[in-house]
Amino acid sequence: MKFIINRDQILAPLQQIVSVIEKRQTMLILSNVLLQIADNQLVITGSDTEIQIVCKLNLETEAESGDITVPARKFLDICRLLPTGAEIKFELHDDKVKLSSGRSRFSLSTLPAEHYPEFNESEFDYQFLLNAGKLKKGLDKTIFCMANQDVRYYLNGLMLQISNTRLKLVASDGHRLSIFEDDIGQSTGYEARIILPRKAVQELSRLLDDADAELNIQFSSNHIKIYYKDVVFSSKLIDAKFPDFGKVFNQAFMTPILIQKQLLRDALTRVAILTNEKFKGVTLDIANDLVKLSTHNPEHDEAEEELVIDFQGQPLSISFNSQYMLDAVTNLDSELAVITLASNASTCFIEEPEQPLFKFIVMPMRI
Known part of the structure; x- marks a missing residue:
């Protein structure tokens, strides 16, 4: 087995494949990548038995067919640390792989390709x-x-x-x-x-x-x-x-609240500094076109911030995990966030105002 490949051609696929491989394996061979040469094409396979990634690369120079497995992370590190554009020469001698590039020489231990576990798949329906x-x-x-x-x-x-x-x-x-x-x-x-x-x-x-x-x-x-x-x-x-999450939509809701996404995100980020580290709770008091965000923690620190909103409904107070709220608001693509609460205050919807592709639902918490 022998081939030559450019470092830039193999690096990205190798990184994708190695990310699947667990650092600690029950089977030693699963720490390796499987390399196969046939018809002047290099096929690289990595697996943890639950997930498998296979990548096919066309070789520009004549290659000698064969297959072998080499230590995944060592092979990746060698390729990664070679100069951009470097040519890597790969040769199999007995149970060792010789890698050479410029003045660099490496020798890697191998395991036979026939011992690499097959990824069994069923018929696809x-x-x-x-x-x-x-x-x-x-x-x-x-x-x-x-x-x-x-x-x-x-x-x-x-x-x-x-x-x-x-x-x-x-x-x-x-x-x-x-x-x-x-x-x-x-x-x-x-x-x-x-x-x-x-x-x-x-x-x-x-x-x-x-x-x-x-x-x-x-x-x-x-x-x-x-x-x-x-x-x-x-x-x-x-x-x-x-x-079945469908029933969460089949309930009565309060009037939606429209709020500037960036203002809400910034306020949540500031107030969250002083939340309880374990529960991260923040309370929203909504009334008279204002929402007050407040929190406290076991060290008796407190934070509060007010935002102007467009709201015509009954005053209410409700608490949420600040990180859950932040994750939702950060993922909105629009400038406005629409917050809709269930009438019994059991659920909160966060979405975009027009034809939203993305909906986020968060359950309130008790503080």
Whole structure:
């Protein structure tokens, strides 16, 4: 096995692949990347058995076919620290890989390619095409609401729902929920729901760096595969049912409150300095075209700030986690934030004024 490749051609794909590989592995070979040469093409594979990324690179010079696995992070660090534009010569001698570039020489230990675990996938029942920028935006608008190591394991991920021509992404940690909904751009002719695991969502968001690219998405009840340029991203799915959040819309609401997004964001950021570090609670007292944000903590520090709003309803006082509010407001693209409270003060909606693609729901808290 022998090939020559430019450092700049291999670096970005290698970084994407290595990010999937866990630093501590139960199987030593999973710390390696699988390199395969065939038909003058280099195929690089990385996996943690739950997620797999495969990248195909065309080689400009004649290569000698073969396959081997090399330590992922060491290989990446060598490529990363070589000069921009450097040519890397890769040669396999027995159980060692020799890397040379300019006056640099490296020798890496290897493990046989036949020992690299196969990523078993089922037959894919569904398929659709989607703009990468659309999915990337949807992931970014919902990713921060996913739970982390919650016993309700279906919350440790993101729900993807297809309803013929509509795409919906939903994430929740039980205290807040974000919904992104957009048009797919074609008729799929089916309805389906799947839950992507937390790590898969994070890696996918990191991978999608070209908003104009087209994705070919295939999935079944337990696997998803996404073709993106020269990369194939695969992941197992969470086998569970996502909670029905639809009933949160079927209730009476108070008059919506319109407020300048930047003013609210700045005020929340300042007031949050003195919140209780554990609960981060901030109280909103709304009355007479004013909203007063206030907080205190166990050290008896206090903060309050007033903002002018357009509000005609009954006065009310309600408390929220300041970080949840900040996450929602920061993700709005419009200059105005629309805050709508349920009549029984059990739920708060935060969204944009016109045709919002993104809705954020946060539950109030007791202080």
